[in-house]
Amino acid sequence: MYIKEVLFRWPKEESCTYYEEIEALKNTDQLVLNDSVTFFVGENGAGKSTLLEAIAIAYGFNPEGGSLDHNFSSRNTHSSLYKQLLLSKSFQHAKDGFFLRAESFYNFATEIDDIYEGIIPSLHEESHGESFLSMVQDRFGGKGLYILDEPEAALSPQRQLTLLCEINRLVKSKSQFIIATHSPILLAFPDALIYSFDGSSVLPISYEETEAYQITKLFIENKDYFLGKLLD
Ligand SMILES: Nc1ncnc2c1ncn2[C@@H]1O[C@H](COP(=O)(O)OP(=O)(O)OP(=O)(O)O)[C@@H](O)[C@H]1O
Numbered sequence: 001m002y003i004k005e006v007l008f009r010w011p012k013e014e015s016c017t018y019y020e021e022i023e024a025l026k027n028t029d030q031l032v033l034n035d036s037v038t039f040f041v042g043e044n045g046a047g048k049s050t051l052l053e054a055i056a057i058a059y060g061f062n063p064e065g066g067s068l069d070h071n072f073s074s075r076n077t078h079s080s081l082y083k084q085l086l087l088s089k090s091f092q093h094a095k096d097g098f099f100l101r102a103e104s105f106y107n108f109a110t111e112i113d114d115i116y117e118g119i120i121p122s123l124h125e126e127s128h129g130e131s132f133l134s135m136v137q138d139r140f141g142g143k144g145l146y147i148l149d150e151p152e153a154a155l156s157p158q159r160q161l162t163l164l165c166e167i168n169r170l171v172k173s174k175s176q177f178i179i180a181t182h183s184p185i186l187l188a189f190p191d192a193l194i195y196s197f198d199g200s201s202v203l204p205i206s207y208e209e210t211e212a213y214q215i216t217k218l219f220i221e222n223k224d225y226f227l228g229k230l231l232d
Pocket residue numbers: 018022042043044045046047048049050051077180
C-alpha cells in the first residue's frame with residue numbers, strides 16, 4: 001500500500017475555488033484508502049475526477065497523466081486542490097505507477113510512440129480500448145500505484161472483465177489502485193472499498209448500494225417497463 005490516508009486541510013477563510021463548493025468534498029476531512037482497490041462512485045459532476053487528480057499530483061504524477069517518471073505538458077488545467085491534501089504514505093515508494101485521465105491517453109500514447117519508435121508497436125495503431133489494455137498488460141509491472149479515471153470508457157464489457165483479471169494480477173504483486181468508475185463490472189472487484197460522492201460527504205457504501213449496480217440491475221430485469229415509462 002502506497003497511500004494509506006488522504007487528509008484535507010481546508011482553508012479557514014471563505015471559499016473561493018470551485019472545488020471548495022463541491023458538496024461531498026467540502027464536508028470531508030479524511031479518507032482512509034484500501035490497501036488494494038478503492039473506488040470513487042457518484043453522479044456526473046460529484047467531484048470524483050477532481051479528487052483523483054489532486055491525489056495523483058500530490059503523489060508526484062504529472063497533472064496530465066502518464067507514468068510516474070513521465071513528464072510532458074500541453075496545458076495547465078488542473079485545480080490546486082492537491083495543495084490542500086496531505087497524503088499519509090507508506091515508507092516504500094511505488095516502483096511503478098500510472099495516472100489515467102481519459103482525455104490525456106492520446107497525448108501519452110504519442111509520447112510513448114516518439115520515445116520507442118521502431119522498438120515497440122505504436123499505441124496509435126490499435127483502437128483506444130486495445131491500446132489501453134495492451135498498456136496495462138505489457139507495461140504495468142506491479143509494486144505500483146495506479147490511479148485510473150473511468151478506465152471502462154473505451155472498453156467493451158468483455159474487456160472490462162479482462163481488466164478485472166489484470167487488476168487482480170497487479171494487486172497480487174503488491175499494487176494499489178484508486179479508480180473512479182461508473183462500471184458495475186469493475187465495481188465488483190472483491191473486497192474493494194467503495195466511496196460514494198453522492199451524499200453530503202464522501203462515505204463508504206456497499207457494492208449493492210451503488211447506483212451503477214442498482215440501476216443496471218433494475219433496467220435489465222425490467223427493460224420493457226423502463227422503456228415504456230421513459231419513452232412514452
Ligand atoms: N476547471 C474547473 N473550473 C470550474 N469548475 C470545474 C472545473 N473542473 C470541474 N469543475 C466542476 O466541478 C464539479 C466536479 O467535477 P468532476 O470532474 O470532479 O466530476 P466527476 O464526479 O468526476 O464527474 P464525471 O462522472 O462526469 O466524470 C463539476 O460541477 C464541474 O463542472
